[in-house]
Amino acid sequence: MQAILVGFMGSGKTTVGQLLAQQLNVPYHDLDDIIVAMAGKSIQQIFDENGEAAFRQLEHIALARSLAQEGILGTGGGTPIQAANFSLLQKSNVPVILLDVLPETIMKRLKDDTGRPLAKELGLSGLVDLKSQRDDRYEQVSNYRIATDKLTPIEIVKILKRQL
Numbered sequence: 001m002q003a004i005l006v007g008f009m010g011s012g013k014t015t016v017g018q019l020l021a022q023q024l025n026v027p028y029h030d031l032d033d034i035i036v037a038m039a040g041k042s043i044q045q046i047f048d049e050n051g052e053a054a055f056r057q058l059e060h061i062a063l064a065r066s067l068a069q070e071g072i073l074g075t076g077g078g079t080p081i082q083a084a085n086f087s088l089l090q091k092s093n094v095p096v097i098l099l100d101v102l103p104e105t106i107m108k109r110l111k112d113d114t115g116r117p118l119a120k121e122l123g124l125s126g127l128v129d130l131k132s133q134r135d136d137r138y139e140q141v142s143n144y145r146i147a148t149d150k151l152t153p154i155e156i157v158k159i160l161k162r163q164l
């Protein structure tokens with residue numbers, strides 16, 4: 001991988017990752033999509049039918065497999081929180097970029113979200129609590145942090161291309 005994007009749900013990892021990959025002319029890999037392909041069902045179905053722990057196992061396998069690939073990797077919001085993933089990311093020698101986002105922005109972006117099991121389960125205020133529990137981990141695992149709230153995806157990619 002040339003770069004790995006981490007950050008909370010709604011931080012723009014997929015949008016920014018796809019745009020960055022396009023501009024660098026490399027493939028974009030989305031960890032959630034890889035997990036869906038591995039399981040043959042949606043993230044929501046994995047959570048409903050197999051539970052979060054099963055999802056986290058698939059997520060770890062998907063991460064371990066992806067690191068050797070070429071391109072940009074967009075992780076899931078919970079990926080770096082698992083200890084085994086945290087150490088894989090730290091050892092990877094790939095720049096890890098944190099797309100940081102304010103709770104207000106998350107609330108706005110995830111207000112009508114139906115595809116994320118944790119958003120459904122926790123509600124908006126629960127998501128904000130979850131983010132504050134995770135923030136230290138995101139900071140620790142990343143080599144660069146970009147506060148994305150006031151930037152467009154194009155502006156974020158411009159900054160990233162200077163850093164990579």
Ligand code: S3P
Nearest residue numbers: 008009010032076077078116117
């Ligand atoms: C999760 C984030 C989701 C997805 C799953 C769990 C999390 O990814 O992996 O629903 O624990 O924060 P996005 O950050 O791409 O929404």
